[in-house]
Amino acid sequence: MLKNRILELKEKLMEMASLVETMLENSKRGLVEKKRELLLEIIEKKEPVVNSLEIEIDEFCTELIALYQPKASDLRIILTVLKINNDLERIGDHAENISQSALFLIERPQIKPLIDIPRMADEAIQMIKDSITAFLQKDTALASSVLIRDDIVDNLRDQVIRELITYMASDPTTIERALELIRIAHNLERAADLATNLSEDVIFMVEGKIVKHGFDGT
Amino acid sequence: MLKNRILELKEKLMEMASLVETMLENSKRGLVEKKRELLLEIIEKKEPVVNSLEIEIDEFCTELIALYQPKASDLRIILTVLKINNDLERIGDHAENISQSALFLIERPQIKPLIDIPRMADEAIQMIKDSITAFLQKDTALASSVLIRDDIVDNLRDQVIRELITYMASDPTTIERALELIRIAHNLERAADLATNLSEDVIFMVEGKIVKHGFDGT
Numbered sequence: 266m267l268k269n270r271i272l273e274l275k276e277k278l279m280e281m282a283s284l285v286e287t288m289l290e291n292s293k294r295g296l297v298e299k300k301r302e303l304l305l306e307i308i309e310k311k312e313p314v315v316n317s318l319e320i321e322i323d324e325f326c327t328e329l330i331a332l333y334q335p336k337a338s339d340l341r342i343i344l345t346v347l348k349i350n351n352d353l354e355r356i357g358d359h360a361e362n363i364s365q366s367a368l369f370l371i372e373r374p375q376i377k378p379l380i381d382i383p384r385m386a387d388e389a390i391q392m393i394k395d396s397i398t399a400f401l402q403k404d405t406a407l408a409s410s411v412l413i414r415d416d417i418v419d420n421l422r423d424q425v426i427r428e429l430i431t432y433m434a435s436d437p438t439t440i441e442r443a444l445e446l447i448r449i450a451h452n453l454e455r456a457a458d459l460a461t462n463l464s465e466d467v468i469f470m471v472e473g474k475i476v477k478h479g480f481d482g483t
Numbered sequence: 484m485l486k487n488r489i490l491e492l493k494e495k496l497m498e499m500a501s502l503v504e505t506m507l508e509n510s511k512r513g514l515v516e517k518k519r520e521l522l523l524e525i526i527e528k529k530e531p532v533v534n535s536l537e538i539e540i541d542e543f544c545t546e547l548i549a550l551y552q553p554k555a556s557d558l559r560i561i562l563t564v565l566k567i568n569n570d571l572e573r574i575g576d577h578a579e580n581i582s583q584s585a586l587f588l589i590e591r592p593q594i595k596p597l598i599d600i601p602r603m604a605d606e607a608i609q610m611i612k613d614s615i616t617a618f619l620q621k622d623t624a625l626a627s628s629v630l631i632r633d634d635i636v637d638n639l640r641d642q643v644i645r646e647l648i649t650y651m652a653s654d655p656t657t658i659e660r661a662l663e664l665i666r667i668a669h670n671l672e673r674a675a676d677l678a679t680n681l682s683e684d685v686i687f688m689v690e691g692k693i694v695k696h697g698f699d700g701t
Contacts, residue, residue: 327562334552344545344565351569430658437652444648444665451669 267333271342274325275401278346278353281318282397284311285353286390288360289456293386296367296449297379304364304371315357322350345470349400352459352466356393359452359459366445366452376432376439382446385421385453388414392460399467408464408471418457425450485551489560492543493619496564496571499536500615502529503571504608506578507674511604514585514667515597522582522589533575540568563688567618570677570684574611577670577677584663584670594650594657600664603639603671606632610678617685626682626689636675643668 288311295304326347329335335343392411399408429443506529513522544565547553553561610629617626647661 327558330548330562331554331558336549340545340549344548347562347565348569351566426662430662433651433658434655437655440648440651440658444644447662 267329267335267339270329270333271339274322274329274343274346277318277322277325278349279397279401281315281322281350281353282393284315284318285357285360286393287311288315288357289363289386289390289393292360292363292367293383295364296370297383299371301368301371304368307364308361312357312361315354319350319354323347326350341470341473345400345466348466349397349463352462353393356456356459359456362452363449366448369445370442373442376429376442376446381421381425381428382449382453385418385425385450385457388418388421389453389457389460392418392457393463396460396463396467399464400470403467403471405468405471408467411464412461415457415461418454422450422454485547485553485557488547488551489557492540492547492561492564495536495540495543496567497615497619499533499540499568499571500611502533502536503575503578504611505529506533506575507581507604507608507611510578510581510585511601513582514588515601517589519586519589522586525582526579530575530579533572537568537572541565544568559688559691563618563684566684567615567681570680571611574674574677577674580670581667584666587663588660591660594647594660594664599639599643599646600667600671603636603643603668603675606636606639607671607675607678610636610675611681614678614681614685617682618688621685621689623686623689626685629682630679633675633679636672640668640672 288307291303291307291311294300295307326343329343330340333339392414395407395411398404399411426447429439429446432439433443506525509521509525509529512518513525544561547561548558551557610632613625613629616622617629644665647657647664650657651661
């Protein structure tokens with residue numbers, strides 16, 4: 266009985282993850298393809314759904330713990346779902362922030378072609394997808410591969426900021442737009458960082474080994 | 484027996500909260516008083532302690548659930564501690580980010596006197612303190628007062644950014660320093676935002692009413 270409820274819980278979590286991935290993907294597309302409707306949809310429609318789903322999953326976890334008093338591995342799974350749920354909601358917030366900045370940017374002339382920011386978004390989305398797959402399949406090797414990729418996104422963000430500083434310095438009229446692009450880069454970096462949290466939680470769930478904060482528990 | 488363990492758990496959480504408040508306070512002082520040692524201490528000493536404490540509290544909660552199979556209000560308290568713990572660790576990360584930016588800034592000429600940023604820090608610290616008091620005393624009125632104060636910090640951040648944009652535009656040599664100040668303002672805003680999360684969780688713990696995301700559960 267508890268096994269079935271946990272399957273149900275996992276399905277809900279997959280729904281949440283898929284929605285958040287779509288939000289990141291659409292915030293990128295909205296920016297690159299200047300699609301205002303896509304951006305507004307994220308802010309007005311999708312983000313509220315993520316918030317309701319977070320509450321629903323949270324309550325589901327609490328209910329399962331209270332009703333079934335799960336032990337050992339089942340309890341670990343439920344507590345991991347609680348954490349993943351929380352981190353996914355935060356990634357949704359970042360997608361919303363990105364959409365707000367994008368709404369500002371698409372109404373104004375572009376400073377430069379967007380190359381690194383879409384790459385950051387793609388990388389972050391893949392990191393989330395892989396973390397969720399790792400969770401469902403208890404695949405710690407895949408989860409570990411996510412942790413390493415965080416550096417790629419960090420480096421892209423630093424590159425974006427360095428480049429934008431030169432634009433701002435040579436033409437002060439670009440400052441406001443550059444700040445919004447920097448905000449987007451920071452939000453994508455944070456989304457990728459949260460994806461590594463997901464993978465860390467998966468590793469802990471499977472191995473009981475803490476990889477957080479570079480502390481390997483040994 | 485479980486009651487005593489929960490008291491122990493609350494003590495650990497208070498230790499964690501106090502450490503994180505000190506980190507925010509010292510990151511502000513390090514910046515304002517240009518105290519390099521204070522900033523390095525946050526990054527090298529205090530942040531790793533917060534990370535260990537987070538893991539310790541997390542494990543403590545899991546152990547209590549697994550051993551005592553708490554129901555109803557005890558379970559609510561333990562699950563709330565889990566969330567508060569996670570949010571406090573994130574606030575610690577923001578204090579670390581602020582310290583890194585401050586280390587950059589204190590070696591360079593000041594763009595302007597720091598007024599709003601220290602006010603933001605003070606406000607965020609008080610919001611955390613009040614949230615923890617609200618948790619310990621199950622004081623939902625105090626927790627509700629924290630939620631309202633988030634706007635103050637948001638407005639201060641917007642003001643900081645607007646002002647810095649005019650500096651950057653009139654003197655491009657200030658851009659790099661202005662970006663670090665903006666980064667600090669964003670991190671303080673996020674810390675205050677996490678403090679509202681703490682208070683939301685307290686209200687939910689006491690009233691079972693969801694105030695998250697402007698959704699009042701009715």
